Amino acid sequence: MQADPYDLFFPMPSTPKSDTRRLKSLIPRLRGKRIAVLGDLMLDRYLWGTASRLSPEAAVPVVDFVEQSEGLGGAGNVAANLAALGARVECFGTIGNDEAGTALRNCLHASKITEKGVLSDRSRMTAVKTRIIARHQQVVRVDRERREPLRPETEERLLRSLFIALKRLDALVLSDYDKGLVTDNFAERVLSACHQLRIPVFVKPKTSRLYAYRGARVIVCNAKEAGFFVTRSLADDKSVEEAGRALLAHFGCGAVLITRGEKGMSLIEETASRPLHLPATGFEVTYARVGQPGIDRNSTGRQVFDVTGAGDTVLSVLALAAAAGASLPEAAFLANTAAGVVVSKLGTATVTPQELTHALDDIRP
Secondary structure: OOOOHHHHOEOOOOOOHHHHHHHHHHHHHHOOOEEEEEEOEEEEEEEEEEEEEEOOOOOOEEEEEEEEEEEEEEHHHHHHHHHHOOOEEEEEEEEEOOHHHHHHHHHHHHOOOEEEEEEEEOOOOOEEEEEEEEOOEEEEEEEEOOOOOOOHHHHHHHHHHHHHHHOOOOEEEEEOOOOOOOOHHHHHHHHHHHHHHOOOEEEEOOOOOOOOOOOOOEEEEEHHHHHHHHOOOOOOHHHHHHHHHHHHHHHOOOEEEEEOHHHOEEEEEOOOOOOEEEOOEOOOOOOOOEOOEOOOOOOOOOOOOOOOOHHHHHHHHHHHHHHOOOOHHHHHHHHHHHHHHHOOEEOOOOOOHHHHHHHHHHOOO
């Protein structure tokens, strides 16, 4: 997954103690919510090693292999974030009938994510992002993937499986990484079925799809993507608000959350007279171990070197909090706080209820 510019910073504004108590009271209500994740599943693979010399063949380091680790990427990381917060998660997507697909299923099982809706297709390959890391730095990333659309018969099997599950869901997250699963017609059928059953849909769109996702509860995109949709750059609060209003009409959705890098994020709701702007802050991170703390919490600023999957955290926590009864501003604040926790870890990571509670305690009143 390529890091988006907005992922580099996440807002952590001050908030009254009463509001913090309200947000903390929402966290236990996240457990048990029934959320489905539909989208492009990937395997994040890490090859750890040491490097003390350059290759005599080229000006590149020679990495002596130490160990390998794996985790869920793409839509799988969204599902992992939801499961870590106690949600009952069902995953829907396709993988190849290959070694990486088996590894991905093992990761789903380890995270206690239901994967009956994950279909193996011999005609496809499982998307794998392999990162080689030495001396606490990523040396290179190798992507193994294909982007062709699903075969019609595979698409129909997947949709049948999803439609059966919809009646027992509290929300659906559509995580589109533009790997061939989601097409305009596919998205239209999914959102139409959810609309009929009043299932809220939370979407991270791709700019290659200009007319899909209509009727979503919330569209989550970064400033670059929003600027692409409205064909102009977003330089200030006014231009962000104008873009948000245009996107509300464009997608026919209830709200748009635009993440804005060092300027934080903005929530534009159809029913709100003005947007909610959340400011940003940051902490310094260095490469160490995937999923482990990598910052000095006594520091006052954070420059993020590895933001793998942080946008997935925003999407997943926003959807889960809203499904648990939070207002969208509350859900956005929780999502932003959770992302602040995740970027203090290395590699694709998740946040626990305890970590989210402690992060809220750290917010100055």
